[in-house]
Amino acid sequence: MNAAAEITFDHVTKRYAGRDAAALDDLSLEIPAGAFCILVGPSGGGKTTALKMVNRLIPFDSGDILIDGRSVRDIPVVELRREIGYVIQQVGLFPHMTVGENIGTVPRLLGWPKAKIRARCGELIDLVGLEQSDLKRYPAQLSGGQRQRVGLARALAADPPLLLMDEPFGALDPITRFRLQTEMRRLHREVGKTVIFVTHDIDEAIQLGDRIAILREGGVLAQYDTPDAILAQPADDFVAKFIGEDRALRRLALKRLSDVKLSPTNGADQQPRVSIETTVRNAVSLLLETKTDHLLVEDDNGQVVGAFRFSDAGALL
Amino acid sequence: MTVADAANLHTFVDALQFIVDRPGFLATKALEQLALSGAALAIALAVALPLGVALGHLHRGSSVAIAASIIGRGLPSLVLIAAFLTVLGIGFVNNMVALAVLGSGPILTNSFDAVDRVDRDAVEAARGMGMTDPQILRRVELPLALPLLFTGIRVAAVTIVATAPIAAIAGGGGLGDIIVNQASYRLSGVLGASLCVMLLSAVVFAALTGVQIAMTPRGVRRTRVIGEPQRREL
Amino acid sequence: MSVLAAGGPVIPTFGKGSSCVTGDHTFCWDWVRGHWHDTLGPALVQHIELTAIAVAIGFAIAFPLALLAHRFQRLEQPFGIFSALLYTIPSLALFQFLVPFTGLTVTTVEVALVAYTLVILFPNITAGLHSPPEEVLEAARGMGLTRLQVLMRVELPLATPAIIGGLRIAVVSTVAIATIAAFLLPKGLGYPIFLALKEPTPFKTEIYSAGALAVALALSCDAALVGLRRLVVPWASKGVA
Numbered sequence: 046m047n048a049a050a051e052i053t054f055d056h057v058t059k060r061y062a063g064r065d066a067a068a069l070d071d072l073s074l075e076i077p078a079g080a081f082c083i084l085v086g087p088s089g090g091g092k093t094t095a096l097k098m099v100n101r102l103i104p105f106d107s108g109d110i111l112i113d114g115r116s117v118r119d120i121p122v123v124e125l126r127r128e129i130g131y132v133i134q135q136v137g138l139f140p141h142m143t144v145g146e147n148i149g150t151v152p153r154l155l156g157w158p159k160a161k162i163r164a165r166c167g168e169l170i171d172l173v174g175l176e177q178s179d180l181k182r183y184p185a186q187l188s189g190g191q192r193q194r195v196g197l198a199r200a201l202a203a204d205p206p207l208l209l210m211d212e213p214f215g216a217l218d219p220i221t222r223f224r225l226q227t228e229m230r231r232l233h234r235e236v237g238k239t240v241i242f243v244t245h246d247i248d249e250a251i252q253l254g255d256r257i258a259i260l261r262e263g264g265v266l267a268q269y270d271t272p273d274a275i276l277a278q279p280a281d282d283f284v285a286k287f288i289g290e291d292r293a294l295r296r297l298a299l300k301r302l303s304d305v306k307l308s309p310t311n312g313a314d315q316q317p318r319v320s321i322e323t324t325v326r327n328a329v330s331l332l333l334e335t336k337t338d339h340l341l342v343e344d345d346n347g348q349v350v351g352a353f354r355f356s357d358a359g360a361l362l
Numbered sequence: 363m364t365v366a367d368a369a370n371l372h373t374f375v376d377a378l379q380f381i382v383d384r385p386g387f388l389a390t391k392a393l394e395q396l397a398l399s400g401a402a403l404a405i406a407l408a409v410a411l412p413l414g415v416a417l418g419h420l421h422r423g424s425s426v427a428i429a430a431s432i433i434g435r436g437l438p439s440l441v442l443i444a445a446f447l448t449v450l451g452i453g454f455v456n457n458m459v460a461l462a463v464l465g466s467g468p469i470l471t472n473s474f475d476a477v478d479r480v481d482r483d484a485v486e487a488a489r490g491m492g493m494t495d496p497q498i499l500r501r502v503e504l505p506l507a508l509p510l511l512f513t514g515i516r517v518a519a520v521t522i523v524a525t526a527p528i529a530a531i532a533g534g535g536g537l538g539d540i541i542v543n544q545a546s547y548r549l550s551g552v553l554g555a556s557l558c559v560m561l562l563s564a565v566v567f568a569a570l571t572g573v574q575i576a577m578t579p580r581g582v583r584r585t586r587v588i589g590e591p592q593r594r595e596l
Numbered sequence: 597m598s599v600l601a602a603g604g605p606v607i608p609t610f611g612k613g614s615s616c617v618t619g620d621h622t623f624c625w626d627w628v629r630g631h632w633h634d635t636l637g638p639a640l641v642q643h644i645e646l647t648a649i650a651v652a653i654g655f656a657i658a659f660p661l662a663l664l665a666h667r668f669q670r671l672e673q674p675f676g677i678f679s680a681l682l683y684t685i686p687s688l689a690l691f692q693f694l695v696p697f698t699g700l701t702v703t704t705v706e707v708a709l710v711a712y713t714l715v716i717l718f719p720n721i722t723a724g725l726h727s728p729p730e731e732v733l734e735a736a737r738g739m740g741l742t743r744l745q746v747l748m749r750v751e752l753p754l755a756t757p758a759i760i761g762g763l764r765i766a767v768v769s770t771v772a773i774a775t776i777a778a779f780l781l782p783k784g785l786g787y788p789i790f791l792a793l794k795e796p797t798p799f800k801t802e803i804y805s806a807g808a809l810a811v812a813l814a815l816s817c818d819a820a821l822v823g824l825r826r827l828v829v830p831w832a833s834k835g836v837a
């Protein structure tokens with residue numbers, strides 16, 4: 046496999062034994078290599094089912110799932126799973142192993158030399174923002190957020206080209222969740238893997254994903270697109286309701302002042318100043334708060350590069 | 363012998379004297395009892411442990427495990443020993459089998475329970491990262507099941523050692539030989555042997571509890587080892 | 597030998613009886629029918645008596661003791677360890693140990709049986725009292741229930757399944773251990789077995805019939821307690837042994 050894998054869902058259908066309704070109904074989805082793809086939707090929408098089919102924890106009835114063009118059914122299941130990182134909400138750390146042993150599990154299964162495993166653990170513990178000394182601790186001695194960081198490090202240990210994550214931050218408090226979301230985005234940029242990430246939280250989906258697949262009850266794909274495109278043009282009422290009526294504001298949250306075509310300034314202006322990295326949504330909020338008609342936008346060096354007005358925001362939508 | 367002189371507490375002094383007088387004889391009998399118990403425990407382990415672990419891993423057959431625990435408790439040792447005696451004849455084999463059946467109950471129940479209860483999320487994580495079933499058993503389920511599983515083994519061992527004296531009535535030998543033969547050994551011998559039996563059981567219990575504490579994985583050492591009353595039986 | 601002397605000639609020898617009995621065939625219904633009134637029936641009644649008295653006294657002691665330990669939690673660990681140790685004492689040895697104090701009497705047997713039931717009942721009752729989750733207790737206190745009211749309305753009702761669970765184990769184990777009383781006294785279902793074993797060749801029918809009665813007694817007591825639990829704790833219908 047490559048550094049990042051391309052995943053294709055090809056007309057995948059799943060019906061659990063003893064149930065009439067399909068859990069997943071004819072799902073087709075192309076996830077390009079290196080994408081951060083979110084599966085989002087209400088509870089019972091078949092997100093977990095879809096995710097677990099990729100590493101074959103759940104078998105599917107018809108259709109196929111391809112990794113880099115190869116059917117998951119043609120790859121021996123153990124080999125397949127060792128090439129896929131898997132993170133779940135409950136984390137599932139092994140309580141009898143230290144953090145280091147937990148992280149080193151797959152490398153050990155793969156027969157890496159001890160020194161290499163140790164080096165890799167040291168690397169990963171940094172990557173997920175924990176201390177080297179944490180490697181010696183046991184899961185029972187960690188907070189919820191720390192545990193999920195370890196879960197993430199464990200999933201990344203053998204450098205898999207694909208990462209599956211099932212509501213990994215769902216059980217965390219809002220502050221810890223936000224911190225981990227931010228780091229998850231950084232991490233994705235750094236390691237450049239394909240990520241399939243399940244959540245029921247549309248905010249999380251918009252914040253993290255570069256592609257979002259919205260599943261509705263019965264496992265039907267409602268829309269699959271970039272966050273911006275979904276917010277701009279919801280495919281139907283279900284999607285429109287799901288993403289909320291403030292979708293214009295949510296769209297603005299995805300953009301920064303650097304994306305805006307700014308107006309020119311007129312010399313010695315005493316207007317409030319904002320960084321060019323500010324999101325458009327926050328800039329609009331500041332306009333409302335300060336009751337002015339424009340803000341001065343400055344670059345990293347504090348140089349004013351233009352003015353931002355309401356109309357500039359409107360032009361983006 | 364009457365109740366009146368039985369109540370004489372000097373019998374305890376006599377009993378201790380009996381022990382002091384014949385340490386070699388008592389040691390031989392104790393070893394006999396331990397040999398019988400060890401053989402019975404080995405058979406119980408060989409049969410019940412793999413069965414319980416396999417059922418627990420598959421999360422199947424909880425009714426078998428529950429039945430084993432009820433039958434294990436409800437089967438009087440005397441009945442078991444007498445019944446096997448009619449089939450297998452008097453002597454070592456009969457007693458070994460009867461005691462093994464007795465010990466299988468707690469081993470089967472606890473090993474099933476121990477493996478069945480292992481955190482399902484940890485097992486799913488293990489499967490998700492590509493462990494085979496034997497690997498999941500060896501690296502995740504068994505280490506985590508160990509404390510409870512060992513409780514079953516300990517209960518079985520203590521049950522077997524404690525029941526072994528009864529086997530004397532069916533030719534099992536051991537310290538029980540002295541207890542059931544008051545005609546030859548008098549009350550002092552019966553009581554002395556009883557004290558030795560108590561000591562032997564306590565030593566086995568203490569030794570196994572020590573082993574259990576030592577082999578509990580550090581990450582999960584908060585479970586109290588002594589006193590899992592729900593599963594104890596005799 | 598005291599035991600046999602105490603027993604008296606209850607059991608037929610091989611000299612009399614049907615060819616089934618004299619030939620010691622696998623099972624002779626005629627012997628069971630013929631000796632129900634003089635052997636098996638009385639032994640069953642005695643066995644039930646031994647068990648009922650032991651469990652009743654054991655419960656009467658264990659229950660207040662558990663309440664005490666629940667109130668003063670520091671007592672619980674020592675009680676627990678003492679219980680575990682007591683249970684390792686082989687019944688045969690414990691009976692003999694008590695003989696110098698109370699002789700070859702029913703008292704000796706009952707003292708030992710009560711000790712064993714205590715060891716089972718006490719930890720189960722305490723565990724039951726501990727079973728309500730902290731948030732439930734907090735809610736109860738928050739509603740203004742006094743400590744006694746919390747005990748009566750929350751802790752005890754929620755402990756009932758565990759208490760009945762303990763009773764099940766205690767009754768079933770006591771039925772089993774009471775057979776050992778036959779080594780001391782001519783009482784209970786152990787006694788016919790004990791005598792059958794003393795024959796030149798063990799008499800099968802007697803062993804099987806008395807043994808089956810003992811097992812049946814244990815299982816029907818267990819079933820009765822399961823039924824009782826279903827009656828008094830309808831909210832916890834799915835139970836573990």
Ligand SMILES: Nc1ncnc2c1ncn2[C@@H]1O[C@H](COP(=O)(O)OP(=O)(O)O)[C@@H](O)[C@H]1O
Nearest residue numbers: 061062064068087088089090091092093094095
């Ligand atoms: N093991 C199972 N057996 C039967 N039905 C299941 C099983 N797992 C999930 N389902 C059903 O399939 C549907 C989709 O479930 P799931 O994939 O877990 O949804 P989500 O993760 O989106 O909440 C639900 O209706 C759920 O009840």
Ligand SMILES: [Mg+2]
Nearest residue numbers: 092093094211
């Ligand atoms: Mg789910």
